[in-house]
Amino acid sequence: xxxxxxxxxxxxxxxxxxxxxxxxxxxxxxxxxxxxxxxxxxxxxxxxxxxxxxxxxxxxxxxxxxxxxxxxxxxxxxxxxxxxxxxxxxxxxxxxxxxxxxxxxxxxxxxxxxxxxxxxxxxxxxxx
Amino acid sequence: xxxxxxxxxxxxxxxxxxxxxxxxxxxxxxxxxxxxxxxxxxxxxxxxxxxxxxxxxxxxxxxxxxxxxxxxxxxxxxxxxxxxxxxxxxxxxxxxxxxxxxxxxxxxxxxxxxxxxxxxxxxxxxxxxxxxxxxxxxxxxxxxxxxxxxxxx
Numbered sequence: 001x002x003x004x005x006x007x008x009x010x011x012x013x014x015x016x017x018x019x020x021x022x023x024x025x026x027x028x029x030x031x032x033x034x035x036x037x038x039x040x041x042x043x044x045x046x047x048x049x050x051x052x053x054x055x056x057x058x059x060x061x062x063x064x065x066x067x068x069x070x071x072x073x074x075x076x077x078x079x080x081x082x083x084x085x086x087x088x089x090x091x092x093x094x095x096x097x098x099x100x101x102x103x104x105x106x107x108x109x110x111x112x113x114x115x116x117x118x119x120x121x122x123x124x125x126x127x128x
Numbered sequence: 129x130x131x132x133x134x135x136x137x138x139x140x141x142x143x144x145x146x147x148x149x150x151x152x153x154x155x156x157x158x159x160x161x162x163x164x165x166x167x168x169x170x171x172x173x174x175x176x177x178x179x180x181x182x183x184x185x186x187x188x189x190x191x192x193x194x195x196x197x198x199x200x201x202x203x204x205x206x207x208x209x210x211x212x213x214x215x216x217x218x219x220x221x222x223x224x225x226x227x228x229x230x231x232x233x234x235x236x237x238x239x240x241x242x243x244x245x246x247x248x249x250x251x252x253x254x255x256x257x258x259x260x261x262x263x264x265x266x267x268x269x270x271x272x273x274x275x276x277x278x279x280x281x
Contacts, residue, residue, distance in 0.1 A: 004143040009246055012135035018253045025260035032267040039271060043278045083134055089142035096145045099152035106159040113166050120174045123181050 011088070016080065023077035026095070030070025037062035061105060069098040146237055150252075153234035157227045164220040171216055176209060226266075229259040 011019060037059035044055035072094020079087030138146075236252030239245075 004140045004147075004241075007143060007241055007244055009138040009143065009240075009249065010135040011138060013133065014250055015253065016133055018250065018257055021257045022253060022260060025257060025264055028264045029260055029267060032264060032271060036267060036271050036274070039274050039278065043274065047278070047281050080133075080136070083136055085137050085139040085142065088136060089139045089145060092142050092145035092149060096149040096152060099149055099156055103152055103156045103159060106156060106163060110159065110163050110166065113163070113170055116178075117170060117174060120178050120181070124177050 011080070019076065019080055023073045023080070023091075026069050026073030026076075030066040030073065033062050033066030033069070037066075061101075065098060065101045065105070068094050068101065072098060143241070147241060150234035150237040153230045157231040157234070160223060160227045164216075164223055168213070168216055168220060171209075171213055175212065226259065226262050229255050229262070233259060 037055075041052070041055040041059050044051040072091050074091075075087050075094055076091025079085065079089075079091055233252045233255035236248045236255060240248035240252065
């Protein structure tokens with residue numbers, strides 16, 4: 001943190017346009033992500049009831065993931081409009097948490113692939 | 129007017145969160161790349177044996193397999209595998225191009241702190257904007273197709 005204090009940075013007029021676009025697009029991605037989770041759950045309820053459990057887990061994960069992205073965008077927008085540096089910081093913390101959760105989800109997906117590989121290898125050895 | 133707004137000092141906590149965001153973005157990029165490559169390896173080497181095992185043991189496993197899947201299992205021709213590998217490779221290239229924007233954003237954010245130069249930060253923010261924009265468009269397309277299949281059924 002000491003090193004960061006030495007680094008004098010400010011968001012001037014050059015940044016505003018880009019940051020406001022980030023605010024808008026992060027909110028849109030957030031809403032679409034949550035909507036995707038809800039539609040998947042509805043689809044599972046109506047078409048395939050056996051997929052409800054997976055759809056609920058997906059909705060929870062998407063809700064948290066995209067919820068943070070939406071919240072981050074909202075706080076950043078408020079910070080820029082009210083010229084409040086602490087709200088801008090909160091906005092970036094939302095983006096950070098979004099990326100952390102995405103990383104965890106990707107790690108889980110990688111784990112599933114590794115387990116599938118193991119399953120096939122074991123099955124092939126057993127069958128041989 | 130946005131250009132008439134006063135500049136905002138970037139607080140230490142905002143700088144910290146930005147740097148952390150950049151760090152996790154890079155981790156995410158590397159994970160996506162390793163995931164895509166392992167998925168391709170899995171499809172090339174693992175799909176055929178897996179389908180064969182399922183085909184031979186579908187009665188023992190008591191699996192409720194769809195008729196179309198059963199048909200594919202019975203006629204597991206090379207065209208089927210080549211199509212899957214081709215689709216996966218194309219999707220992998222698209223995912224690489226999109227997540228590369230995130231990686232470039234992270235790299236520029238880190239460079240701006242390293243060199244104390246906010247022009248890198250601006251470039252990083254522009255890449256982040258592009259990444260979010262393309263993500264929104266793709267998830268919009270995804271939702272559209274999900275809704276279409278949902279409504280048809």
